[in-house]
Amino acid sequence: MARALGLAALAALAFAPGASASVIGIDMGTQYMKVASGLDIVVNFESKRKSDNLIAFYRGERKFAAEAANLIRRKPDNVAARLASMIGRNADHPAVQGLADQYLQVLPAFNESAGVLEMELEGASYTPQELTAMLLQFAQAITKDHTGSGVRDAVLTVPAWYTQSERVALLDAADLAKLNVLTLIDTTTAVALQWAIDRVYEEDHYVLFYDMGAGGTEVSVARFYPMSDKGKNVSAFEVMGKGWDETLGGFAFDLRLTDILAEKFNKQVGKGDVRKHPRPMAKLREQSRKVKEILSANVEIPVNVDGLHNDIDFRGHVTRREFAEKTR
Template identity: 30%
Template sequence: MTDSEPISIGIDLGTTYSCVATWMNNHVEIIANDQGNRTTPSYVAFSDQDRLIGEAAKMQIGRNPMNTIFDAKRFIGRRFDDENAKKAMMHMPVKVSADAHNKPKFDVEAYGEQKSFYPEEISAMVLTKLKQTAEAFIGKTVRNAVITVPAYFNDAQRQATKDAGAIAGLNVLRIINEPTAAAVAYGLDKMSSKEKRVLIFDLGGGTFDVSLLTMEDGVFEVKATAGNTYLG
């Protein structure tokens, strides 16, 4: 990458933690945040005076649970009456309600008044934090990003994730499957031109996914995926 080339970043937008990386000096550099950590909690909190994102938001959840939002990824691109969304609501202190189009929204008290935020907006706040983390490290404005999503995400969930990126001021070049990103990270796409089967285990902070991929000439195809969305 030369100084004249636009900077691109890769973002793993996770259920409980997220991280950002870029290609630098011929290798992938996972970028540490302002706390020195290479992962950032996917938490957003509101108070009368402030909005907190990441570690600061997670640290104060004990004294401000009703205004601290996490697990937004479990709602993004889903309907309010979706069974998975209903299950997620049972584990959250934040009030979740439906808008006129049956989309879920988080109802909190922010800046001294009642406000509602969609999952895309909360995810965008986390993405903005990661964008700022990358810019502080690289020393340049970042616009282009690739964001990973679970292989089982449907079109609505993928589009909602892309929308979150746009809200964060990112030009989302691609939405790619998390197991595919893992396979590429390990260089499996360069090992052989012959067809191979690859099994990817992804044990995250909030979910566990297993995906079966086929690989041929550097092209991956997800054949099957399974897992537990509450094992992590």
């Protein structure tokens, strides 16, 4: 899925007027960012095909991807996450208000004089657009490292639930990054485009595309039909309809696991509620993601977090049955 998204986005603008010879596709997911250049998936500085969609500031330096993720346990108040849920939105938006229940150390605040959301990191304030621009610059940097040449033109994928406000804000971020956006394309539409490129149908054919990401779930139905281009049969398509749930994604499952771990720690300690303390909860939230991935292939997993709260180590285990019951 990740590769199809990137390559389809590129294919959409491969012959766009005014585009440079080098066009990249960027999938700005809620949790990860993927970049494609031509037919290649760009690997980052850690030789990984996807990068944590995080930015951190530590001792005056910007940290991205794995370096930012490594700071979550030690310096969670230096790390900005979930920017895709904030960009182009105000403090009253349900997705922004919901961040307070996700155990994030750094939350946005509304600057009334400027009329925008801001996040404070190492004593400085940044808007979601400014932070997203830095992530786009990181995408350009890893592309140059991977291909040996710079890039100016890009296609960006966006979730189906983005309104005009979010899309304009993303374009503003790209402008700050000096990145020329040829178009924005919905994620499931990008997949449908890739599907059409690889297949030719002799009659109408309907396909349902389903994408559950970290932030939400999108579904679309596309109709593929034959079309003649200079005497050659090719596939064309149209999106017949789409639906989404912005609250149902990987993060929702992570939060259920986070609650399980918090309950177990509270039971271990015997007093107080660790959920009232943002720093240890940030550690448990990060740990829950790893637990979720391991439980997909194992029926149980031991969980150990040193010095979780008040210098108390957390020792426990979680079963797949517990997880399943919590997510019903």
